[in-house]
């Protein structure tokens with residue numbers, strides 16, 4: 376569907392571009408999203424509802440989601456646009472044998488942009504290649520989740536007032552996590568921080584990725600034991616051991632309880648620590664931690680809304696109101 380927006384495509388703007396990878400964004404583009412998200416939090420609902428009036432956005436979820444799908448769909452509606460789509464590919468003509476490529480081409484007839492989650496690495500890039508409208512990657516396999524990266528950055532900026540000079544620990548499943556490598560890459564673009572990769576040996580970040588990040592100038596220390604690091608961290612970013620990424624159920628069962636954060640763990644942390652998690656959690660953060668001031672994960676999920684409103688309005692060319 377052709378865009379009728381008055382937005383302009385300049386070297387720095389996100390207008391009419393796909394968002395497939397956080398690696399594709401410049402520092403200025405990331406900062407634009409964060410600034411626009413902050414404006415979204417201050418805009419009155421009636422002003423927000425005019426931003427994308429008469430637009431349609433397709434929400435195509437080939438893999439389960441709670442936060443990403445619902446916050447995107449709420450953001451689309453808050454901006455005054457219509458949402459179409461599906462959250463289960465079994466209700467589509469893919470079941471009759473239609474190709475992924477034709478499916479994406481068809482959706483472009485009905486929508487000004489596509490938000491898509493897919494279980495297979497690389498399918499967001501493939502969709503962007505097929506589509507005549509911008510594609511926003513809402514997670515592709517174990518590869519990337521750029522809008523999660525942006526809401527994580529927004530959360531850190533709001534919490535600390537800066538994206539620089541922080542000691543940040545990443546805990547759990549670093550091998551299959553699609554959020555961590557992109558977040559470290561983006562943080563390193565924006566500031567000078569220290570990163571601690573803490574994981575069981577079997578779930579360590581791939582050596583090649585760690586080396587690439589180090590090559591970009593990231594200061595990374597690796598270890599298996601949280602107690603060696605917890606006292607010095609400003610942020611502890613916990614990830615779920617993801618059952619759906621394991622070939623062997625026995626291996627998953629062996630590793631799933633590797634780390635459990637409870638009040639005792641946080642007694643050894645800074646009072647100002649931000650405990651983050653992209654969610655969903657299973658049992659890696661105990662429920663009794665939720666009431667502590669360090670618990671940041673529900674705020675983090677809440678920030679999905681203004682950040683996704685910002686992304687949609689920048690890509691579809693809406694006006695964001697006064698500063």
Ligand code: CP
Pocket residue numbers: 439440441442443444514523653654655
């Ligand atoms: N954080 C995140 O992507 O959550 P969902 O899988 O529920 O969308």
